[in-house]
Amino acid sequence: MKPILIAGGGLSGLSLGIALREQGVPVDIYEAATFPRHRVCGEFISGVSEETLELLGIHEFLEDAESLVSTAWYDQRSQIFSAPLPRAARGISRYRLDHRLANHFKKMGGEFREGERLSLEGLNQEGVVHATGRAVEKGSGWLGLKAHWLDFELEADLEMHLGDAGYVGLSRVEDGRVNVAGLFQRRREVKAKGSEALLAYTKACGLGELESRMREGSLDPRSCVGVSSFGFGLKDRPDSEGFRIGDQRAIIPPFTGNGMSMALQSAGLALPRLLDFASGLATWKESAGVYESESGKYFNQRLRAARWMHPFIFSSFGQQVVGGLARNHLLPFSLLYRALR
Numbered sequence: 001m002k003p004i005l006i007a008g009g010g011l012s013g014l015s016l017g018i019a020l021r022e023q024g025v026p027v028d029i030y031e032a033a034t035f036p037r038h039r040v041c042g043e044f045i046s047g048v049s050e051e052t053l054e055l056l057g058i059h060e061f062l063e064d065a066e067s068l069v070s071t072a073w074y075d076q077r078s079q080i081f082s083a084p085l086p087r088a089a090r091g092i093s094r095y096r097l098d099h100r101l102a103n104h105f106k107k108m109g110g111e112f113r114e115g116e117r118l119s120l121e122g123l124n125q126e127g128v129v130h131a132t133g134r135a136v137e138k139g140s141g142w143l144g145l146k147a148h149w150l151d152f153e154l155e156a157d158l159e160m161h162l163g164d165a166g167y168v169g170l171s172r173v174e175d176g177r178v179n180v181a182g183l184f185q186r187r188r189e190v191k192a193k194g195s196e197a198l199l200a201y202t203k204a205c206g207l208g209e210l211e212s213r214m215r216e217g218s219l220d221p222r223s224c225v226g227v228s229s230f231g232f233g234l235k236d237r238p239d240s241e242g243f244r245i246g247d248q249r250a251i252i253p254p255f256t257g258n259g260m261s262m263a264l265q266s267a268g269l270a271l272p273r274l275l276d277f278a279s280g281l282a283t284w285k286e287s288a289g290v291y292e293s294e295s296g297k298y299f300n301q302r303l304r305a306a307r308w309m310h311p312f313i314f315s316s317f318g319q320q321v322v323g324g325l326a327r328n329h330l331l332p333f334s335l336l337y338r339a340l341r
């Protein structure tokens with residue numbers, strides 16, 4: 001078996017590494033950060049099948065995840081919609097999940113180079129998989145903020161609050177914690193930092209009632225993290241012929257709750273093609289070409305759907321339409337949910 005080197009030990013890189021080790025492939029993962037650590041993420045896993053989790057060999061690490069079965073949506077005034085989720089989602093912190101996967105990868109004989117960033121020159125070589133997550137897009141204006149609340153009553157397993165140029169999702173993770181994650185357009189007038197930033201942005205986008213609820217609870221200050229300068233959609237890289245998985249290939253907006261599922265699914269799609277390469281059945285270029293075309297078929301429809309829905313729910317006109325449809329029980333929620341998976 002030829003060795004595989006994975007740049008990036010996030011969800012996609014670690015799950016692919018585990019699956020390759022399971023098949024006896026020598027794997028090194030370079031991960032720029034150290035574990036365990038909190039990540040900016042809604043930690044709401046929706047859309048990935050049991051088969052994919054089993055194919056990757058990571059099913060057991062999600063077995064104790066919270067089962068999330070209901071959702072409620074709000075605009076700046078009130079609740080507009082509530083329903084059971086068409087399929088149960090999973091709630092587990094990235095702090096716990098990524099750490100578990102990293103430990104398992106090491107236990108399986110994988111070389112985990114924690115705290116080592118692979119230089120960009122090293123990334124475009126045969127046998128190197130790009131799983132480096134969100135690429136930097138300076139000036140995009142997007143800001144992602146997240147923190148865990150230790151005592152917080154939810155009205156549904158997933159609360160989604162639509163604000164002015166921002167939205168906030170809340171859902172349960174382990175140990176009674178509630179994860180609060182928001183996506184916002186940057187505002188010059190908001191100067192708050194650290195844990196105050198999430199509260200200040202929630203209020204600034206017109207979600208004052210939610211902000212008051214958050215202020216009544218207590219947050220874990222160590223769980224406050226933020227990220228900026230990223231974009232959404234398919235990330236074209238005409239200069240690269242290799243395997244790009246997870247957010248490195250395409251980023252679906254967080255309101256879909258599907259980014260982590262896509263990361264896992266892309267690892268699942270890459271696996272057989274990398275095994276072809278590692279066992280000498282196909283060249284790197286052939287394997288990467290097949291992977292890329294399979295990924296296009298698998299992901300393009302949901303990326304297209306998200307591309308038109310996201311600006312819509314971000315605009316006040318779109319929110320009025322969604323609110324009006326929802327209040328009149330006309331929102332085709334199941335249809336939209338399916339289109340994004």
Ligand SMILES: Cc1cc2nc3c(=O)[nH]c(=O)nc-3n(C[C@H](O)[C@H](O)[C@H](O)COP(=O)(O)OP(=O)(O)OC[C@H]3O[C@@H](n4cnc5c(N)ncnc54)[C@H](O)[C@@H]3O)c2cc1C
Binds near residue numbers: 032117134227247261
């Ligand atoms: C605000 C927000 C909320 C979200 N909410 C949800 C949600 O509720 N549900 C959901 O499914 N998805 C959500 N997502 C998306 C989800 O977090 C991502 O889709 C997922 O983490 C992608 O996994 P990945 O493995 O591709 O990248 P990541 O998990 O980001 O991992 C990439 C890793 O690569 C490392 N790295 C980068 N460059 C290098 C290098 N040169 N060398 C070595 N290592 C490197 C990084 O340190 C990182 O650990 C959300 C995203 C945001 C911004």
